[in-house]
Amino acid sequence: MSQEEKRAFSRSFKLRAVKRMEAGESSSALSVELAVKRTLLYRWRDAVRQDGEKAFRRKSGRPSKTELLKREHGEEEASELAQARRKIAELERKIGQQQLDLDFFKQALRHIEAPRQRNSARGATASSPASRR
Missing domain, CATH: 1.10.10 (Arc Repressor Mutant, subunit A)
Structure with a gap:
């Protein structure tokens, strides 16, 4: 060969x-x-x-998820199920974005509140969190 x-x-x-x-x-x-x-x-x-x-597409092999759903649940149920999965994926993306926003605002709030910390004794310097560098 x-x-x-x-x-x-x-x-x-x-x-x-x-x-x-x-x-x-x-x-x-x-x-x-x-x-x-x-x-x-x-x-x-x-x-x-x-x-x-x-041309050049495999005729055998693993069927697609859509084909499997159609076989298991029928045409109409498969489309409803696929639509529900798309909606779930969209909502999961939104939740992920909201978590990123929350983390960002928590970090920003920490930066804003850090200079506000004061020591109760007069003339003493205020404490601040350690630098993360």
């Missing part, structure tokens, strides 16, 4: 190579540059011409 047969190419790599061929680049020069057999480039080009956007 040669090195070429062992090598796996990503879908985006194949599509970029085909796009360059379609733009008019020499298939021989492209073959040398990409270290791919010229016949393989032609097979990729033919696959794109035949299948278009669906």
Whole structure:
């Protein structure tokens, strides 16, 4: 088995190579540059011409979450469930943003209140928190 047969190419790599061929680049020069057999480039080009956007997509493998939901719950319930999950994700993002805001304002309040701390004895210097540098 040669090195070429062992090598796996990503879908985006194949599509970029085909796009360059379609733009008019020499298939021989492209073959040398990409270290791919010229016949393989032609097979990729033919696959794109035949299948278009669906070219080089895996036909087997793990189904998407949407497909699994449709199988388990039916079409309508799957869309409702997906919509509920999107809403939950949106609310979780909002909660995270609110927590960041709270942390920011707590820190700002500490900075404002630090100079206000006074010692009850006259003439004494006020205490302040240690620097975090």
